[in-house]
Amino acid sequence: MPRRAKHTSGGERPLVPGGSSLGEQLTAFSAGTSELKTPEAVLNALNEATSPSASLHVLGAGRFPAKVGDWKAMKLGESVFVHKDVPRGWWQDYSTYGQHAYDPGIMMARVSLAPYTWTESRRMIEPIGVDRWATDLALKYGMRDGLTCPVGGRWVLAYWSRKVLSDILSQEARALVFMASSFAVMRIEALAAPDATRFSDRAQLTPRESAVLRMVASGRDIKAIAEALELGEETIRTHLIKAKVKLGARNRTQAVAEAIRQHIIP
Numbered sequence: 281m282p283r284r285a286k287h288t289s290g291g292e293r294p295l296v297p298g299g300s301s302l303g304e305q306l307t308a309f310s311a312g313t314s315e316l317k318t319p320e321a322v323l324n325a326l327n328e329a330t331s332p333s334a335s336l337h338v339l340g341a342g343r344f345p346a347k348v349g350d351w352k353a354m355k356l357g358e359s360v361f362v363h364k365d366v367p368r369g370w371w372q373d374y375s376t377y378g379q380h381a382y383d384p385g386i387m388m389a390r391v392s393l394a395p396y397t398w399t400e401s402r403r404m405i406e407p408i409g410v411d412r413w414a415t416d417l418a419l420k421y422g423m424r425d426g427l428t429c430p431v432g433g434r435w436v437l438a439y440w441s442r443k444v445l446s447d448i449l450s451q452e453a454r455a456l457v458f459m460a461s462s463f464a465v466m467r468i469e470a471l472a473a474p475d476a477t478r479f480s481d482r483a484q485l486t487p488r489e490s491a492v493l494r495m496v497a498s499g500r501d502i503k504a505i506a507e508a509l510e511l512g513e514e515t516i517r518t519h520l521i522k523a524k525v526k527l528g529a530r531n532r533t534q535a536v537a538e539a540i541r542q543h544i545i546p
Contacts, residue, residue, distance in 0.1 A: 302453060306460040313467040319361045322471070328364055330439065330457060335448060336427065338363040339369075339438040341468050344390055347528025351379045358473045366440070367421040374417060383414045387534070389428050389436045391541045393456045397445045398426040407489035427454070429461035431542055437461040437468065470487050483546055489523040490518055494545045497536045 302391070309329045316322045327338040330434070340362035345353035347438075354360050354375075362371045384405050385398070407415055418426065423440040427449065430436050439457070449457075485493070488509070495505045506513045520532065527542075529535035539545045 302330070302333045303456050305333065308455045310463040312462050313463045314469060317471070319468045319471050320364070322464050322467050323361060323363045326363065326460060329460065334453065334457070335441050335443050336439045336445070336457065337365065337424065337502070339366055339423075339440045339443065341435060341437040341465060341509070343431075343469070343472070344386075345528075349382050349530060349534070350528060351354055351375075354378075361468065361472075367423070370417070370421045373420075374414070377413050377417065381410050381413055385414055386412050386436075387537055389430045390427075390433070391537050392430045393462070395427055395429040395454055397449070398423075398428065399444060399446060427457065429458050433463040434531050435486075437465055465502050481509040483526040483528075483538075483542060483544065485523055485526055485539070486519075489507065489519045489526070490539070490544055492519040493523055493536055493539045497540070497545060 283308060305507055305530065306329050309325055312325070313322060316325055316456040321341065323338050329335040330338065340360065341360070342354065343359040345351075345359070356371070356375075372447050384407055385401055388396075388401055388405060399505070402415060404412070418424075418440070424442050425445045426438055426440040427445060437495050458546075488511075491509060492505055495508060500508070502513050506516045509516070520535070523529075523539070524531070524535045526537050529538050536545070
């Protein structure tokens, strides 16, 4: 029988869905990834490991583009791989919306170091208005919740579920899924076409540009930054513009997030 742990509400749920079977399936998958010959085969094998015992279906894997929001770099079959059993029509709708409105969940994935459920991300981001499109689209296709696994700051592997994952996915199970996701991504990266646009994973900012971004991240405005660095306000604006261009960001918020993701600033 699976071990059980109490809900905070007083109920009980399994620590690991399906008892030890999920761990066994994921361990076997991780050990055998080198034998899989295509990205599609990797996703299929991973889905076979997670979907029966955890009600967790593979959505797909994607490589972050070098520039934030560069939708042209998100090419199906090259840098994006969608599992064949994903509800029909979801990717077409997602790619159409994504070209016009950036998914805030992608930005969160770029800067995260650990897996998180979609329910958790909604609580943190609290999307409203146009930012709700990805959430509404998922619900339209029966994806009530999901699990996002960022890997190495370069890739993300996502799962979807018709259930609320906090009801079925413990921290122990989440760690097992994240482990398998990391193996899956390493194999997919080895099999996928190289990213010709990515000359370096890390933008080459000057010390002044990095210093300005650090102060923006701390909440200082242009005037305060100029006083702290003993520079003119126009010089600070110029440093910000150059930093945004190098990071492929559209505004200061994206520039700070990307600089954090690339470990340029703490």
